[in-house]
Amino acid sequence: xxxxxxxxxxxxxxxxxxxxxxxxxxxxxxxxxxxxxxxxxxxxxxxxxxxxxxxxxxxxxxxxxxxxxxxxxxxxxxxxxxxxxxxxxxxxxxxxxxxxxxxxxxxxxxxxxxxxxxxxxxxxxxxxxxxxxxxxxxxxxxxxxxxxxxxxxxxxxxxxxxxxxxxxxxxxxxxxxxxxxxxxxxxxxxxxxxxxxxxxxxxxxxxxxxxxxxxxxxxxxxxxxxxxxxxxxxxxxxxxxxxxxxxxxxxxxxxxxxxxxxxxxxxxxxxxxxxxxxxxxxxxx
Amino acid sequence: xxxxxxxxxxxxxxxxxxxxxxxxxxxxxxxxxxxxxxxxxxxxxxxxxxxxxxxxxxxxxxxxxxxxxxxxxxxxxxxxxxxxxxxxxxxxxxxxxxxxxxxxxxxxxxxxxxxxxxxxxxxxxxxxxxxxxxxxxxxxxxxxxxxxxxxxxxxxxxxxxxxxxxxxxxxxxxxxxxxxxxxxxxxxxxxxxxxxxxxxxxxxxxxxxxxxxxxxxxxxxxxxxxxxxxxxxxxxxxxxxxxxxxxxxxxxxxxxxxxxxxxxxxxxxxxxxxxxxxxxxxxxxxxxxxxxxxxxxxxxxxxxxxxxxxxxxxxxxxxxxxxxxxxxxxxxxxxxxx
Numbered sequence: 365x366x367x368x369x370x371x372x373x374x375x376x377x378x379x380x381x382x383x384x385x386x387x388x389x390x391x392x393x394x395x396x397x398x399x400x401x402x403x404x405x406x407x408x409x410x411x412x413x414x415x416x417x418x419x420x421x422x423x424x425x426x427x428x429x430x431x432x433x434x435x436x437x438x439x440x441x442x443x444x445x446x447x448x449x450x451x452x453x454x455x456x457x458x459x460x461x462x463x464x465x466x467x468x469x470x471x472x473x474x475x476x477x478x479x480x481x482x483x484x485x486x487x488x489x490x491x492x493x494x495x496x497x498x499x500x501x502x503x504x505x506x507x508x509x510x511x512x513x514x515x516x517x518x519x520x521x522x523x524x525x526x527x528x529x530x531x532x533x534x535x536x537x538x539x540x541x542x543x544x545x546x547x548x549x550x551x552x553x554x555x556x557x558x559x560x561x562x563x564x565x566x567x568x569x570x571x572x573x574x575x576x577x578x579x580x581x582x583x584x585x586x587x588x589x590x591x592x593x594x595x596x597x598x599x600x601x602x603x604x605x606x607x608x609x610x611x612x613x614x615x616x617x618x619x620x621x622x623x624x625x626x627x628x629x630x631x632x633x634x635x636x637x638x639x640x641x642x643x644x645x646x647x648x649x
Numbered sequence: 650x651x652x653x654x655x656x657x658x659x660x661x662x663x664x665x666x667x668x669x670x671x672x673x674x675x676x677x678x679x680x681x682x683x684x685x686x687x688x689x690x691x692x693x694x695x696x697x698x699x700x701x702x703x704x705x706x707x708x709x710x711x712x713x714x715x716x717x718x719x720x721x722x723x724x725x726x727x728x729x730x731x732x733x734x735x736x737x738x739x740x741x742x743x744x745x746x747x748x749x750x751x752x753x754x755x756x757x758x759x760x761x762x763x764x765x766x767x768x769x770x771x772x773x774x775x776x777x778x779x780x781x782x783x784x785x786x787x788x789x790x791x792x793x794x795x796x797x798x799x800x801x802x803x804x805x806x807x808x809x810x811x812x813x814x815x816x817x818x819x820x821x822x823x824x825x826x827x828x829x830x831x832x833x834x835x836x837x838x839x840x841x842x843x844x845x846x847x848x849x850x851x852x853x854x855x856x857x858x859x860x861x862x863x864x865x866x867x868x869x870x871x872x873x874x875x876x877x878x879x880x881x882x883x884x885x886x887x888x889x890x891x892x893x894x895x896x897x898x899x900x901x902x903x904x905x906x907x908x909x910x911x912x913x914x915x916x917x918x919x920x921x922x923x924x925x926x927x928x929x930x931x932x933x934x935x936x937x938x939x940x941x942x943x944x945x946x947x948x949x950x951x952x953x954x955x956x957x958x959x960x961x962x963x964x965x966x967x968x969x970x971x972x973x974x975x976x977x978x979x980x981x982x983x984x985x986x987x
Contacts, residue, residue: 446966456784465961472954623803630796637789638779
């Protein structure tokens with residue numbers, strides 16, 4: 365049981381961080397990015413390809429994350445560009461359809477080019493005891509990196525002017541514009557940031573379990589479930605929901621199998637939408 | 650939507666809607682029979698090849714899916730991302746009832762089609778009740794589809810898990826022969842087309858157009874928007890269930906990929922975008938064209954998925970002149986209303 369809970373927390377931290385990227389794009393720009401998981405997969409594939417070429421893991425990982433961020437920038441400049449002239453639901457709907465197209469393109473291309481490729485970062489060394497349970501070093505390092513990244517994100521949004529500017533756009537786009545903040549620039553920043561987050565999660569995930577070329581849609585679905593339960597647009601909601609769902613998932617997976625535990629997560633997301641559309645911790649607008 | 654556009658610009662073979670409802674069913678019957686006559690000739694051309702006939706049957710099933718999705722999404726603006734799952738309720742339901750429970754095939758098909766209709770109606774009822782917008786309807790139905798897929802995989806004893814199962818029911822009957830299943834499927838598609846065409850010309854069609862144009866105005870004019878939405882979703886889901894069940898019985902096997910989100914919903918979306926959302930013959934033309942394209946692209950393997958992705962983007966951005974502004978229009982009006 366303790367082992368399951370610890371595994372759940374490791375997974376949940378990653379879910380939470382993953383979901384912040386999706387939730388920010390939605391909250392800030394009304395963009396529901398279904399290609400999010402594929403962005404993570406691209407980062408993983410780039411990293412593994414660079415490592416195959418002989419570079420050590422740290423620079424390879426840095427380049428992988430940078431490519432994720434670059435992909436966010438490219439999406440902003442190309443496919444998502446027509447979205448910005450639309451408003452509200454029309455924008456979300458078109459973003460959903462366009463990003464689905466992007467997801468298919470990336471999936472098809474990667475499957476064609478690297479049918480068997482996957483990233484699996486193995487962190488050596490023996491297991492470390494945590495509350496009497498042996499934990500793999502990889503899991504601990506992944507959790508450490510995730511927590512640091514989360515802390516960095518929260519600090520960025522709370523203490524820096526730029527972070528505050530982003531939050532002001534989420535709260536009131538017109539008001540932000542009036543005080544001289546350009547929502548378009550903020551959105552570009554968020555797309556770049558979320559690409560980087562996707563890449564980072566793919567890397568930390570690969571320290572626990574392999575991330576292969578077909579993982580994209582699954583990653584998007586997890587991120588979407590966590591985002592919905594946490595409340596679309598809420599960063600703290602996403603982090604909390606990630607940990608809660610991660611623990612539920614780990615316990616359910618060991619008790620009734622992975623497919624059925626995913627069913628539980630999906631039902632939890634459906635119930636949240638129907639009972640508390642603003643999310644678990646969300647505030648009704 | 651596309652339809653309003655073609656109404657404004659005069660006639661269009663695909664999307665044209667004459668401004669009259671009462672005068673005869675000719676506008677529904679003749680196009681339906683025309684499509685039927687052309688498609689009835691296909692076995693003369695491909696009838697020798699079992700593989701090609703299988704693909705033709707699958708193409709017809711997708712035509713029915715696309716018509717149903719058009720009824721639900723195109724006519725009443727409900728983004729149902731569970732086309733495959735609803736068809737799967739028909740397919741797996743029929744297979745399990747006939748094979749494991751041991752009911753007669755016709756009874757199994759009727760029951761599983763009703764189950765799909767009920768599921769579609771319930772989803773729509775929930776969406777209407779909780780006044781979920783297009784996006785949340787999409788997310789909830791996507792969650793429904795994924796739940797269905799995972800249940801298929803998780804309940805392996807009943808469903809055969811990842812590989813599905815081969816069906817005993819229908820073995821040795823005309824359902825497994827080479828050409829008759831095609832005509833069975835064609836009959837179902839024509840019936841579907843006829844039902845859809847008739848609906849468009851009845852007061853339902855007027856109500857659909859009214860609620861799509863301006864939900865609040867429709868409500869004020871005395872149209873029970875909730876009822877029409879649920880009605881459209883129920884009929885659409887029944888079509889999906891029936892098509893799924895017939896596909897299962899003619900193929901003689903069911904598997905999660907036959908009804909998966911990636912394999913069905915994504916393709917149906919492309920087919921509908923291709924054919925023109927909201928038009929009468931567009932969906933069936935889109936589905937059939939795409940079945941042919943899909944077959945031509947079989948050589949390129951996984952790159953096919955890449956091409957579909959590019960096509961989704963291109964279609965929704967540029968091609969059907971109506972789609973983007975029409976979506977915008979539809980949603981802005983809905984939004985302004987809500």
